[in-house]
Amino acid sequence: MIWPFAVLLGEFGLRGVLAASGAGYSAEDARATLTRLRDQNRDFVPRPNSDLPWNPAESERAERVVQPYLGYDIVGGLQLLEDQIRVSKDAPGQRSFRVAIFGGSVAQIFGDEGVPRLEKRLRELPRFRGVQIHWLSFGRGGFRQPQLQAFLAYLFALGVAPDVVLNLDGFNEVALGKQNASLGSHPSFPSVPHWAQLLARGADRPQTIALAAAIRDDQTALDEFAAWALDRGVERSALAGTLAVRRANSLRARCLAHFERYTDALRSGQARRALSGPALPRDFEDPIGASVAIWAEASRNMRALCEARNILYFHVLQPTLHDPGAKPIHADEERDGAIDADWLAGVQAGYPRLREAGATLAADGETFFDASRIFERVTEPLYYDNCHLNEQGNELLAEAFGAQLVEALNRR
């Protein structure tokens, strides 16, 4: 009969200790953490604000597949492309305006959440009265230069003809570029964790399947555990909630460890050459410098292709949470913004160089907007993880460069 009292004592004792340490227990936070860990464990990019089923556990549309000129794409992207090609051609007598958005997952989410504010801005121009504006989203999780230039060239070959190419990038280039180098691939190649598994050369070897099985077991374990915990509302108890979050974190860590081994296994053997990209040892001494250089050179190429077609090329350096001085980090962002060591190193060393290279691009005539400091005085939480903006963040971003976009259109 002592157990109920012991449990109660533990519950209130823990709450007391947490409150005294200044980090009082919050059932809402515990629930959000469990949900986030569950979602993150399903794929790379959680999308808590979207109705679209981008989660591979729930939808085939989010599955990645090999694409000949981009390295990979998602099924939903390939399906969407059919519509995008169709709306790229005006019916006789019709004149619409098309803005193609390029970038990684931040650009992809901006295509949903930032576009309404941007369209409102564009609608202030008399030229858009009665004109339908099509927003063609080509943002994809993990995409970065030189994938974006390759995507643009491919779309032009297919006859896609936008009026504006809006390129929102920067983070993936330095974060994933650094990670690629650490994993033994050239920074110019697609993100290894996104791409490697699709080169089926090693994926169906028994030893690789064993690791895939371990990952799937870990994912299922976390999925089932999170469902069990969330269904029963364990977060209402500080004791149970804390233990549940700890258990979920441990399952997530185990899954990540297996995923790293899986990625390593895929990189070995037959596919190694295809996965690693050009062997440029000098670049490996400074993978972040190489990533920034590729970012700038590929942007020059995109501009060249666009200008020859009389398309406005508008380049935005995206803001990011872990760029020192970019934003006062809110407690929620601190809690949810955990970042891989390579990504952090890439951002911290890469962003100053991206700004510098961006200034050079602008000096050379590129329509470039450095948005990396637009949140430096915003104290509210705008990031829901280490790089993705919430709805308010996307609106503020649209507001920040909307005026310049309007101005650039007015100059034409």
Place this chain on the structure above:
Amino acid sequence: MSLPTTSTATSTTGAPTGAGRRVFERWLFWPLALLLLALAVELGHRAQRIVTGRPYLDARATERVAKLAEENVKIEFARPSTKGAAPGADTELLPHPYVAILSRAHVRTLERAVAAMRDAARTELDVVIVGGVGAQVFAGAARERLIEALPTLPGWQGRKVAFWSFADPYVKEPQQLELVLYLTSLGAVPELVIDVSGRNELLIGSANALADMHPAYPARAQWQPLVFGGATDRASLDLLVTAWSNQREIAAVAARAKAGWIHCSLWAGDAIDRIEHLALERDLVLTSYQRRSEAAQRELVLRGPTPPTTPTQRIATSAGIWFQSTRDLASLCAARGIRFVVAVEPFEEPHHAAKKRSESNGEKAGAGRTVLLQAAKRLTELGTLWIDAAELAEAKQTPREVAAALVDEMVRRLAAE
């Protein structure tokens, strides 16, 4: 306090008495009873098998388990590649994220070209040759003449020429464009890009479309084996994992049989049933995986956007891709200070294409070339230097003669620019 006795307490008849009886009842009775029961069941089971005409034989069961285990080990998850050069050969084709396919030799060329072109101390005149089969023939046949002729042009006098050929028989737009984009994004900027193209774009593009694949996608024959190693999406991986788990379990059951359990007819009968069930499930799951792989690859990885369906659309789309990518390649080169010339290949349509063409009404010989030349004329309006190599090829006997005529014309036009 007395010490417990260690002597065995038995009666003169040998029957357990006292403490000995208690030990027997407590520790030995039930295990012995269970052993006797198992023996009885085993013997009963064997008898029942004899009566029903299916006598249990250890050797036969051992043989069956060994056979199933052997089959189990031989199961291949990976689909063997049916096409292409041996791994490691220069001609082995490798998937490339931006140009779709590069031969192993060209991967090395790319590495060397990037390293060389980024070396500011070099004085060589870097010439990149891109395109399909015509470009490959040209790269071989025109080399010496280009080495002589290019350094006579203003600005290039006395320069040693460095050739970087990425031509391969299957290459078509937008692969040339993607390659030059990639090179320049790595900081490798040549001084001249020669593109010999047109033929593959029309013939391979149309052949792709006939095979329900978009003309903008790489040549089906080369692309398919590279990506057809099996679907690796999540659902497919689940199937692989299931098959793999079954394989492991079969191996574990077979190992137990080898350890001696095979002599128990009850266990062995169930084990064989279990192995057969697992093997059946494994095979079904692998079949599903392979079907899923084929379907997924066919629909998404292989097909690209919906391809054009009529002969006219096929030609127009293929020529359109050539035009769009060539104009982009010209724009890119212009912006980068690279001189660019495109030669529209002479193409007599080979046997396989003619055969495919005959399958669809209206795809008349020469129709493709006419459309292509119309597109090329639009390049002139955009200021792109292009040459109709077919005109130059008339009355020439060998590829070397055609290449020499083409080089002369290129040099003449470049000098006049």
